[in-house]
Amino acid sequence: xxxxxxxxxxxxxxxxxxxxxxxxxxxxxxxxxxxxxxxxxxxxxxxxxxxxxxxxxxxxxxxxxxxxxxxxxxxxxxxxxxxxxxxxxxxxxxxxxxxxxxxxxxxxxxxxxxxxxxxxxxxxxxxxxxxxxxxxxxxxxxxxxxxxxxxxxxxxxxxxxxxxxxxxxxxxxxxxxxxxxxxxxxxxxxxxxxxxxxxxxxxx
Amino acid sequence: xxxxxxxxxxxxxxxxxxxxxxxxxxxxxxxxxxxxxxxxxxxxxxxxxxxxxxxxxxxxxxxxxxxxxxxxxxxxxxxxxxxxxxxxxxxxxxxxxxxxxxxxxxxxxxxxxxxxxxxxxxxxxxxxxxxxxxxxxxxxxxxxxxxxxxxxxxxxxxxxxxxxxxxxxxxxxxxxxxxxxxxxxxxxxxxxxxxxxxxxxxxxxxxxxxxxxxxxxxxxxxxxxxxxxxxxxxxxxxxx
Numbered sequence: 001x002x003x004x005x006x007x008x009x010x011x012x013x014x015x016x017x018x019x020x021x022x023x024x025x026x027x028x029x030x031x032x033x034x035x036x037x038x039x040x041x042x043x044x045x046x047x048x049x050x051x052x053x054x055x056x057x058x059x060x061x062x063x064x065x066x067x068x069x070x071x072x073x074x075x076x077x078x079x080x081x082x083x084x085x086x087x088x089x090x091x092x093x094x095x096x097x098x099x100x101x102x103x104x105x106x107x108x109x110x111x112x113x114x115x116x117x118x119x120x121x122x123x124x125x126x127x128x129x130x131x132x133x134x135x136x137x138x139x140x141x142x143x144x145x146x147x148x149x150x151x152x153x154x155x156x157x158x159x160x161x162x163x164x165x166x167x168x169x170x171x172x173x174x175x176x177x178x179x180x181x182x183x184x185x186x187x188x189x190x191x192x193x194x195x196x197x198x199x200x201x202x203x204x
Numbered sequence: 205x206x207x208x209x210x211x212x213x214x215x216x217x218x219x220x221x222x223x224x225x226x227x228x229x230x231x232x233x234x235x236x237x238x239x240x241x242x243x244x245x246x247x248x249x250x251x252x253x254x255x256x257x258x259x260x261x262x263x264x265x266x267x268x269x270x271x272x273x274x275x276x277x278x279x280x281x282x283x284x285x286x287x288x289x290x291x292x293x294x295x296x297x298x299x300x301x302x303x304x305x306x307x308x309x310x311x312x313x314x315x316x317x318x319x320x321x322x323x324x325x326x327x328x329x330x331x332x333x334x335x336x337x338x339x340x341x342x343x344x345x346x347x348x349x350x351x352x353x354x355x356x357x358x359x360x361x362x363x364x365x366x367x368x369x370x371x372x373x374x375x376x377x378x379x380x381x382x383x384x385x386x387x388x389x390x391x392x393x394x395x396x397x398x399x400x401x402x403x404x405x406x407x408x409x410x411x412x413x414x415x416x417x418x419x420x421x422x423x424x425x426x427x428x429x430x431x432x433x434x435x436x437x438x439x440x441x442x443x444x
């Protein structure tokens with residue numbers, strides 16, 4: 001009996017982990033999305049445009065699943081290698097603030113959309129994957145929302161968000177390249193810092 | 205009808221001349237896809253100016269109209285555009301999608317009371333959106349230089365011609381009662397502007413240079429629409 005029990009339990013556990021392995025990144029995105037939407041659906045303040053509150057939510061629920069260093073490196077492109085570790089740290093910090101606020105702003109626009117989860121694009125051995133979802137809203141065609149994720153020591157982490165085919169990260173590349181060409185890496189840090197200061201929530 | 209069509213042909217010809225003339229302009233562009241950046245930025249400024257008037261109207265509409273009314277208006281014009289989507293899907297050889305779009309128009313125009321209710325979506329016929337610019341893209345026509353036009357906004361050269369063909373086929377322009385036609389065009393424009401209000405806020409937050417941000421996003425978005433979001437492994441880092 002004990003043997004049977006442990007056999008069944010063992011089977012269950014291995015099934016569970018096999019399932020999880022099949023699409024761990026998809027499961028991660030689904031969990032984060034549902035966690036966030038459950039809160040936004042109930043929070044009238046966020047729906048009415050309280051960005052500060054949305055930022056707090058994103059900080060708590062979304063940030064841990066993002067790799068901002070990698071996102072910043074991708075946005076900066078080839079100039080990233082020119083930056084010192086100190087500059088890289090500053091760049092990542094400022095870019096993180098910018099992206100978090102952008103994402104939070106988008107959350108305040110939430111109305112009654114639902115999210116549909118589509119099969120993740122990855123091979124079994126891949127350490128990177130494209131998790132695909134769609135924002136469904138009545139009366140208009142679904143908007144594809146995709147996450148490029150990578151396997152790290154601390155689990156799957158997002159390194160790009162692609163809305164309707166537009167990569168939020170690479171959309172900055174030309175602008176950042178131009179700034180580095182004109183004013184160097186420090187110029188880019190300054191540009192990001194100025195923008196963040198100017199868009200401080202509550203200031204506008 | 206004939207006169208209208210002649211007028212339309214004239215518009216197309218005029219636009220072609222303008223675009224031809226631009227080829228001679230001296231520019232200070234730093235993106236190879238945007239050789240007429242000087243002209244485009246000027247038009248961008250014109251649009252921002254027009255928007256000072258248009259945006260408050262859209263905001264007023266957005267605030268005043270109850271959600272079901274807005275959804276109905278959006279559905280009504282969406283149903284008209286579904287006709288063009290069907291034609292373009294068929295032109296792109298996507299027969300199944302094209303047939304589904306025809307089904308949508310038939311269902312929504314009848315059971316959906318002239319398109320006000322999107323019953324077809326609830327029945328599982330998903331909405332697509334296609335235009336002639338996408339069809340040309342599928343046929344292999346390249347982007348060509350990027351343009352920013354007054355009122356219609358960003359378009360590549362290919363999509364500008366696509367837009368002209370779409371407008372020439374657009375059923376709304378064939379309404380013979382002129383005041384009704386103008387009202388329809390006006391309401392559709394304000395409805396479209398209102399639907400972009402949430403995006404304004406995000407672009408405001410995200411962009412260092414609004415002109416650049418919109419251009420780069422537009423070009424990325426069109427590429428993905430032409431491919432219908434498929435076959436783009438370049439979203440993974442091996443292509444970054």
